[in-house]
Amino acid sequence: MAGAHDPQLLKGVLSLLLLRLLADQESYGYEIVQRLHGIGLDEIQAGTVYPALARLERERRVSARLVASDEGPARKYYRPTPAGYEALADGAARWRSLADVVSTHLDRPVHRPEKGR
Amino acid sequence: MTMARDLNPLDRIRIERVVWSLDQRLYDLPRRVRITHRRDLRHNLNEAARDIGVSAALRDLGGASALADAYLEAHHGSAPRARWTEAAVVVMTATFMLTSVFFDAAKAFGDGILAGDPDAEGTFRWSGISSLQNDVTYTVTDGEHTFVGGSFSPLTWVLLALGFVVVGRVWRVVPNLGARRHRDVAFTE
Numbered sequence: 001m002a003g004a005h006d007p008q009l010l011k012g013v014l015s016l017l018l019l020r021l022l023a024d025q026e027s028y029g030y031e032i033v034q035r036l037h038g039i040g041l042d043e044i045q046a047g048t049v050y051p052a053l054a055r056l057e058r059e060r061r062v063s064a065r066l067v068a069s070d071e072g073p074a075r076k077y078y079r080p081t082p083a084g085y086e087a088l089a090d091g092a093a094r095w096r097s098l099a100d101v102v103s104t105h106l107d108r109p110v111h112r113p114e115k116g117r
Numbered sequence: 118m119t120m121a122r123d124l125n126p127l128d129r130i131r132i133e134r135v136v137w138s139l140d141q142r143l144y145d146l147p148r149r150v151r152i153t154h155r156r157d158l159r160h161n162l163n164e165a166a167r168d169i170g171v172s173a174a175l176r177d178l179g180g181a182s183a184l185a186d187a188y189l190e191a192h193h194g195s196a197p198r199a200r201w202t203e204a205a206v207v208v209m210t211a212t213f214m215l216t217s218v219f220f221d222a223a224k225a226f227g228d229g230i231l232a233g234d235p236d237a238e239g240t241f242r243w244s245g246i247s248s249l250q251n252d253v254t255y256t257v258t259d260g261e262h263t264f265v266g267g268s269f270s271p272l273t274w275v276l277l278a279l280g281f282v283v284v285g286r287v288w289r290v291v292p293n294l295g296a297r298r299h300r301d302v303a304f305t306e
Contacts, residue, residue, distance in 0.1 A: 033177070047184045048187065
């Protein structure tokens with residue numbers, strides 16, 4: 001189905017997407033899930049995002065702070081660290097480089113063999 | 118941002134069930150990390166449930182098993198890792214089974230004494246299953262026998278300890294088969 005995104009491709013760029021979204025605006029876990037869905041990536045499950053955030057935090061690419069919430073316990077807001085911004089720049093460059101190569105190749109006309117051959 | 122809905126006690130129970138189910142699968146993580154994941158997940162699930170309802174929130178989370186694998190991988194990386202919880206379960210099962218086998222063997226020897234000589238009287242000694250079991254002493258009176266002993270020998274305890282280490286680390290040569298399977302289905306197709 002052309003509208004659905006390949007889960008394997010999404011898995012490869014999830015960290016990059018998270019860093020990019022958090023660079024725009026710090027967010028807590030569920031809010032990030034909503035923002036991913038908001039940009040059209042409905043395939044990404046919350047159960048994939050939370051461990052990815054934990055990994056980024058462990059790698060010190062994001063930092064977290066607790067902010068009091070009116071709706072219950074304090075929310076844990078994430079934002080990129082300097083190392084996270086570096087990883088984002090590096091990852092974005094790698095992604096664009098790969099996408100350029102792949103797009104150039106995929107955009108070439110396809111010559112299908114004629115039927116009967 | 119969201120139209121919050123109230124959570125009833127049943128909703129909270131369903132969330133807690135998933136939270137603690139995850140917690141049980143994260144025992145290989147440091148306690149502090151496990152508590153943090155538990156707290157974060159509970160909070161995010163509550164947020165999601167207030168927004169889209171508990172059923173949808175839990176569905177979007179996926180299974181606790183896949184989630185635990187993802188958290189473990191986030192902590193340990195994708196390299197193979199020792200799995201001491203699994204090792205403990207295997208060794209406890211082995212201990213239970215050995216206890217059962219040793220008891221049955223000891224009882225069978227006592228029955229054998231009376232089968233060989235129904236009029237036997239006195240005390241008898243059996244050295245137990247070779248090297249694995251301590252001596253068993255039988256007292257036979259009036260066609261009945263009782264016995265004491267037959268516990269694990271030091272060698273058995275050493276073998277169980279060895280088994281714990283081997284099983285805990287054998288997963289290093291079967292690299293994350295389960296985790297890979299879960300990771301591949303972590304996104305909805």
